[in-house]
Each structure stands twice: as C-alpha cells, then as structure tokens.
Amino acid sequence: MSEFAYAQIALYIAVLAILAWPLGIYMHWVMQAPVLPLERAFYRACGIDEHAPMNWRGYSGRLIGFSTVGALLLYAIQRCQGWLPLNPAHLGAVRVDSAFNTAVSFVSNTSWQSYAGETTLSYLTQILGITVQSYLSGATGIAVLMALLPGVSRAETHGLGNVWVDLTRATVYVLLPLSCVLAVALITQGSVQNLRSNEVATLLQSMKPLTQVLPMGPVASQTAIALLSGDGGGFFNANSAHPYSNPTPLSNFLEMIAILLIPAALCHTFGKMVNDRRQGWAIFAAMALVFVLMTVIAIRAEQLAKPFAPAIGAYLPAGLEQTGGNMEGKETRFGIASSALFAVVTTSAGDGAVNSMHDSYTPIGGLVPMLLMQLGEVIFGGPGSGLYGMLMYALLAVFIASLMIGRAPEYLGKTIDAFELKMALMVILIAPMLVLVETAISVLFEAGRTGLGNPGAHGFSEILYAFSSAANNNGSAFAGLSANTPYYNVMTGIAMWIGRFLPMVAIMAIAGSLASKKHRAAGAGTLPTHGPLFIGMLLGTVLLVGALTWIPAIAMGPVIEQLQFMHGP
Numbered sequence: 001m002s003e004f005a006y007a008q009i010a011l012y013i014a015v016l017a018i019l020a021w022p023l024g025i026y027m028h029w030v031m032q033a034p035v036l037p038l039e040r041a042f043y044r045a046c047g048i049d050e051h052a053p054m055n056w057r058g059y060s061g062r063l064i065g066f067s068t069v070g071a072l073l074l075y076a077i078q079r080c081q082g083w084l085p086l087n088p089a090h091l092g093a094v095r096v097d098s099a100f101n102t103a104v105s106f107v108s109n110t111s112w113q114s115y116a117g118e119t120t121l122s123y124l125t126q127i128l129g130i131t132v133q134s135y136l137s138g139a140t141g142i143a144v145l146m147a148l149l150p151g152v153s154r155a156e157t158h159g160l161g162n163v164w165v166d167l168t169r170a171t172v173y174v175l176l177p178l179s180c181v182l183a184v185a186l187i188t189q190g191s192v193q194n195l196r197s198n199e200v201a202t203l204l205q206s207m208k209p210l211t212q213v214l215p216m217g218p219v220a221s222q223t224a225i226a227l228l229s230g231d232g233g234g235f236f237n238a239n240s241a242h243p244y245s246n247p248t249p250l251s252n253f254l255e256m257i258a259i260l261l262i263p264a265a266l267c268h269t270f271g272k273m274v275n276d277r278r279q280g281w282a283i284f285a286a287m288a289l290v291f292v293l294m295t296v297i298a299i300r301a302e303q304l305a306k307p308f309a310p311a312i313g314a315y316l317p318a319g320l321e322q323t324g325g326n327m328e329g330k331e332t333r334f335g336i337a338s339s340a341l342f343a344v345v346t347t348s349a350g351d352g353a354v355n356s357m358h359d360s361y362t363p364i365g366g367l368v369p370m371l372l373m374q375l376g377e378v379i380f381g382g383p384g385s386g387l388y389g390m391l392m393y394a395l396l397a398v399f400i401a402s403l404m405i406g407r408a409p410e411y412l413g414k415t416i417d418a419f420e421l422k423m424a425l426m427v428i429l430i431a432p433m434l435v436l437v438e439t440a441i442s443v444l445f446e447a448g449r450t451g452l453g454n455p456g457a458h459g460f461s462e463i464l465y466a467f468s469s470a471a472n473n474n475g476s477a478f479a480g481l482s483a484n485t486p487y488y489n490v491m492t493g494i495a496m497w498i499g500r501f502l503p504m505v506a507i508m509a510i511a512g513s514l515a516s517k518k519h520r521a522a523g524a525g526t527l528p529t530h531g532p533l534f535i536g537m538l539l540g541t542v543l544l545v546g547a548l549t550w551i552p553a554i555a556m557g558p559v560i561e562q563l564q565f566m567h568g569p
Contacts, residue, residue, distance in 0.1 A: 005299045005337040012341065013288060015257060016264055023261065024268025024280070030173040031146055031166065031269070039168070046164070053159025056512030059147050060505050062163045063140060067107050067501065070133055075103040077129040078121070087122035088197035094120060101489035106130055108500035109137035109231055109382055111352045111475035112492055114484035116237035118215045123195055130233055131222045135179075138229025138262075139170035141350075141384030144504050145266060146170075148388050149273040151511030152412050160511055170383075174262070175229055182224035182258050189254075190247035191220040219245055227258040230382030232352035232475050240342070240355040241331050252334055252355060256342055259349045263380040266387045274412050278530035283390055286535045290379045290542070291348050294368050299340040301365035302326045329360025340365065343476075347372040350382025352475025359453070359462065359478040363562035366478070367554065370465050373472045375546040376431060382473065388507050390542075392424040394529070395510075397541040401527050411529060413519040420513055423506040430502055432549045434471040434495045439464050439553065447487035453480030457564065461557035466492065471499035 035043070035050055043050045054062070078094035081087060094102065098115055105112040106129075115121070121130065143166035150160055187193050196216045203210055219235045223245050226233050236242040246252055264284060271280025303325040330339040339356035346353050347369035358369055372379055378389040395409075395416055402409035402416075409416035442448025442463050452459040462481040469476055470492040477483065483492065528534060 002303065002337065005303065005341075008337055008341060009292060009295050009299075012253070012256065012345075013292065016260055017284075017288075019257065019261060020264035020284070021268050023265035024270075025272060027174055027262075027265060028269045028272040031142075031169055032273075035165075039172075042168070043164070048162075048164045050162055050165050052162060054162060055158045056147070056151075056160055056508040056515075059160050059163050060508040063143065063504065064501055066163075066167070067137075067140060070136055071103045071107040074106060074129045074133055075099050077125050078102060081122045081125045084122065084124050086124035086127070086195065088195075089119075089122070091120065091122050094125075097486040097489040098484060101493045102130075104493040104496050105475065106133040106231060106233060107137055108473055108496045109141060109229070109350060109385070110470060110473040110496045110500070111226065111231045111233035112470055112477070112483075112496060113233055113237075113475070114489055114492075117233075117235050118217070118237060123217055126222055126235060127218055131218075131225060134222070134225045134229045134231040134233065135171050135175050136167070137231055138175055138225075138383045139167045141230065141382050142170040142174065142262075142266070143167050143384070144507055145270075145384035145388050148391070148507055148511040149270060151513075151515035152414060153274050158512065158516060160508070160515060175225060178228050178258075178261070179221070179225040182228060182254065183220045185254055186220040186223060186247075186251055189251040190243075191223065191251065192216060192244040193218055193220040215244065223255070224258070227255050227351065227353055228262060228383075230259075230263070230350040230385070232259075232346065232350075234353060240353050241357075243333075246355055249334065249338065252338055252342065255353070255355075256345045259345050259351045259353065260380050262383040263349055263386045266384065270387060276412075276530065279412070282530045282535055282538075283387065283394075286538050286542075287348075287379050287386075287390065289535075290375075290539065291344065294348070294372055294379070295341055295344045298344050298361075298365050298368040299337050301362045301368070302330075302336045302340045304362075326360075326362055326365070329357035331355060343369050344372065346476055347474060348377075348379040348381070350377045350385055350473050350475075352469065354476050357479045358465070358476060359480040363458075363461075363558045363565055366461065366465075367558040367562075369476065370461070370468055370558065371547065371550070371554070373465075373468045373474045373476075374432070374435070374550045375542060376428060377472045377474060378542065378546075385473070389427065389503075390538075392427045392507075392510075393542050393545070394538055395420060395424045396428070396545065397534070397537045398527060398529065400541065401537055405527075407527075410520060410527070413521070414514045414517050415520065417513075420510050423510045423513075426506045427503040428545065429549075430506075431468075431471040431499050434499055435464070435467040436553060438467045438471075438491050438495055442467070442487075442491065447485070448491075451482035451485055451488060453482065457557055457560040461561065464553055464557050467495055470495040473500050 078099040082092040146166045147160040194216055198216050199214045200211050201214055222235050240246040267280045267284040271277035325336045342355045376389050380386050398411045399409040462478040465478040466481050
C-alpha cells in the first residue's frame with residue numbers, strides 16, 4: 001500500500017478525533033440544557049408538555065407513530081408530484097412500488113435508492129420529502145440514544161425523557177447548524193445550489209450530440225444533511241461521484257468527515273452522560289481500530305497492480321491489464337485510495353453515500369464494505385444507532401466475561417439480567433435473520449434473479465449486499481443489481497422498516513429496564529469497562545458473534561469469487 005494511502009488514513013482519523021471531541025461535549029450540553037424561551041413557545045404551540053417524562057413504551061410508540069406519519073407524507077408527495085410546484089422538468093408521479101420503497105428508505109434512515117434522483121423526483125419532492133426526512137430520521141436515531149443513556153445513568157425511575165424535546169433539539173441544535181456549515185463549504189467548492197431548470201450547453205467540439213444537459217437543483221443543501229444524518233441519499237444517481245455533488249478532493253475529504261462526525265462525537269457524549277469520559281474513549285478506540293484495519297485491507301486489495309497474474313487472461317483480454325491497480329468504477333479525480341477510504345467510511349457509518357461503484361471492486365475490496373454492514377453498522381454507524389448497537393455488544397461482552405469469573409454481569413453500575421440479554425440479542429440478530437431469509441428467497445425465485453447483472457458468485461454477492469444494506473439501514477449497493485422492480489422494492493422495503501424499528505423497540509425496553517434498577521457501587525471484582533482488556537473483549541465479541549453469523553453466506557459469494565479470481569473459474 002502506498003505511503004499516500006497511509007498518510008490519508010492517519011490524517012482522516014486525526015481530524016475526525018479532533019473534531020468529534022468538542023462536538024460530543026456540545027451535544028451533551030444541548031441535549032441536557034434547560035428549555036429556552038423560544039423553544040418553550042414552540043412546544044406550547046404544538047401542545048407539548050416538555051416536562052412530561054415518558055416510559056419506554058410511550059417513548060417508542062410515539063417515535064414509531066411519528067415515523068409512520070412521515071412515511072405516509074413522503075409517499076403522498078411522490079405520488080402527487082406531477083401536480084405540485086417546483087417541478088420544472090414536469091416529472092410525473094413516482095410508480096407505486098418505487099414510492100413505497102423510497103418512503104420507507106428515507107424514514108428508516110437507509111437512503112436505499114432504486115431510482116435516479118435527477119430524472120425521477122421534482123425539486124419539491126427532494127426538498128420537502130427527501131431532505132426533511134433526512135433531518136428527522138437522523139434525529140430519530142439520536143433521540144433513541146438519548147433515551148438509552150439516561151437509562152444507564154439514572155436509577156429507580158421509569159422516565160426516559162421526552163421524545164418531542166429530543167427530536168427537536170437533535171434537529172435544531174445539532175443537524176441544522178452543521179448542515180448549513182457543510183452546505184456553504186460545498187458551494188464554495190463548486191457544488192450546485194439553485195432552483196433553476198436544467199441548462200443546455202453547446203459543446204465546443206463538433207460532436208454528436210452537439211449539446212449537453214447540465215442538471216441543476218438544490219444539491220448542496222441535500223448533500224450536506226444526507227451525509228451528516230446518516231441518510232446518504234444522493235440528489236444525483238451517481239451520488240458523490242457526480243462533480244456537482246462532490247466537486248474537488250477537498251469536498252471529498254469534507255464529505256467523508258461529515259459522514260462519521262456525529263457518530264464519533266456521540267461516543268464522547270456517552271462518556272459525559274455516564275460521568276466517565278474513559279467509557280466514551282474506549283468505545284471510540286474499539287470502533288477506530290476496526291475502521292483502520294478494514295480501510296487498510298480495502299485499499300490494499302484495490303491498489304494491487306496485477307495481483308493474480310496466472311488467471312488474469314480469464315478476466316481481461318490481452319493488453320487490458322490495469323497496471324496501476326483496480327481503477328474500474330472509480331473517479332480519476334479521487335483515485336483508488338480516496339475511493340476505497342470513502343467506501344469504508346460510508347459502510348462503517350449507516351450512510352450509504354458513494355463516490356465509486358462498489359460492484360466493480362475486487363472480491364476482497366467488495367467484501368470489506370459488505371462485512372462492515374453485516375457487523376450491524378456498529379463501527380461508528382449512523383447517528384445514535386451505531387452507538388446503541390455497539391452498546392448491545394458491550395452488554396453481551398460483559399455477560400460473557402462475567403460467566404468466566406463467576407460474577408453477576410454488571411455494566412456501568414447496573415446488573416444485566418436475562419431480559420436485557422434477550423433484548424440485546426434480538427437487536428443483534430434481527431438483521432441477519434432478515435438478510436439471510438430474503439437472500440435465500442431471492443436466489444430461489446425468478447423475480448429475485450431477474451435483476452442480476454452478473455452470474456455466479458458475484459451475482460449472489462449482489463443480492464447478499466443489497467439485503468445487508470437494507471436490513472442494516474445503510475443504503476449503498478452493488479450497482480450491478482437492477483433493484484427498481486416491484487419484487488425488490490417491496491422486499492427491501494420490508495427489510496428496511498423491520499431492521500430499523502424493531503431493534504429500536506428492543507433498545508427502548510432495555511433502557512426502561514435499566515432505568516428502574518439501582519446503581520451498584522464498583523467493587524474489587526467489578527470488570528473495568530474502559531481499558532485495553534475490555535476493548536479487546538468488545539472487539540472479540542463483535543467479530544465472533546457478528547462476523548461468524550455471516551461466514552456461510554460470505555463463503556458462497558466473495559470467498560468463491562476470490563478463489564476464482566486467483567485460480568480461474
């Protein structure tokens with residue numbers, strides 16, 4: 001791997017760590033601060049009692065109800081966009097199955113896009129539908145985390161806060177100001193931000209066609225919140241590979257920082273809320289170690305100039321070997337290192353934005369983003385969802401360690417009983433169940449195989465990647481799968497909805513159970529959960545429980561493809 005690649009990884013981690021610490025402290029302050037007069041007036045206008053605490057059932061019920069209403073509104077906007085304003089291209093109603101899939105996708109913070117944004121959605125749909133849900137779905141993940149953390153830090157209470165206050169503060173005080181800053185930065189780099197109709201440019205050379213359509217629209221504002229909220233939905237079909245969305249190497253670096261900024265900062269918010277900053281640093285360190293390892297593997301796999309010379313003739317005609325690494329599907333503006341780093345960033349987070357086509361990666365290079373999603377989106381993950389997913393692994397790690405030393409499992413002063421363990425396992429196992437069952441069904445039936453762009457092991461990887469992305473609420477895709485069909489729109493929609501909201505209910509149940517318990521003072525036999533030993537145990541639990549679940553499926557996809565790549569079919 002080149003020195004430039006190592007330097008880029010080091011720079012990225014350094015900048016992320018430096019920015020995440022103060023942001024985490026700020027988020028702790030704004031989420032716990034007294035209600036401001038203007039904020040109180042807003043609650044009164046909406047009929048909300050901001051001081052009324054909610055138990056876990058009330059909190060999760062209101063959250064799911066709010067998300068359901070959002071999905072219905074987004075569906076209605078898509079179906080009616082032909083009669084609505086801000087539609088200079090005169091785009092008609094979105095097809096029923098596609099509108100359903102898109103509504104579920106953005107409300108569930110997945111941003112799975114089976115459509116081409118610039119040719120399917122009007123400006124109004126992009127602004128009022130997609131962008132609004134990008135804010136609200138990101139705030140939803142943060143709100144669930146804000147309910148879980150008081151459950152850990154408080155004692156003998158059933159109140160977990162107020163969902164409306166948490167949603168409002170996450171949106172107004174965190175997501176909105178950050179997205180404004182990023183949008184302005186992207187505009188300075190050349191990203192488009194307007195409401196004009198598409199423009200037509202006359203080419204300087206005598207070519208056919210003699211003109212080229214230049215797409216316009218509110219690109220920078222949507223890109224900013226899509227990256228910061230973990231929603232990742234691109235205004236353009238090419239997403240962050242489009243020069244109007246991601247114009248320069250600097251904008252590319254800023255977009256990568258934006259994707260992981262809030263998830264990384266929430267680690268420090270966690271440390272502040274449990275009154276032990278070492279806990280936050282421990283979780284951040286565990287996530288960063290896996291992130292760096294996966295990044296090195298992905299970049300090295302793509303940068304190998306001619307890795308499998310004996311079999312190269314089976315895949316490339318003579319004279320077409322790529323001697324500079326695998327540049328297929330990658331932007332020449334960014335190169336292999338930045339493209340592979342972006343792929344790891346976006347699948348470590350719950351984001352799904354891409355600046356290269358993952359379908360064209362080498363088998364090992366494509367395995368890395370797939371596996372990062374299959375681990376449950378806990379290596380940073382989405383805003384809120386990544387950290388509460390990692391905390392479920394922490395509960396499991398504490399339980400396993402306690403069995404070894406013969407003590408009752410305990411985490412941050414709260415005993416871990418059978419109920420919490422069952423709920424944690426539910427959170428961890430829901431996505432694998434959805435992915436493996438729906439992948440098996442899709443392989444068996446013609447409707448699932450019709451959209452494949454490649455045969456054999458790689459075709460299986462396309463299906464496995466699609467459902468891994470949907471159920472884990474990531475949204476990126478192996479683009480070789482043509483998923484805009486009624487079958488895939490419905491199947492991925494089911495996976496996205498269940499994969500988002502059923503774990504949330506289990507998380508809220510854990511929060512309610514922990515909040516009702518007493519704090520136990522740490523003793524001589526208490527397992528420290530902030531040192532290298534616990535970090536190692538946590539990573540071992542993630543890899544053993546998370547990764548081993550997927551080995552049979554991975555063996556039929558990327559592993560077989562890698563063997564064929566090395567030795568020929």
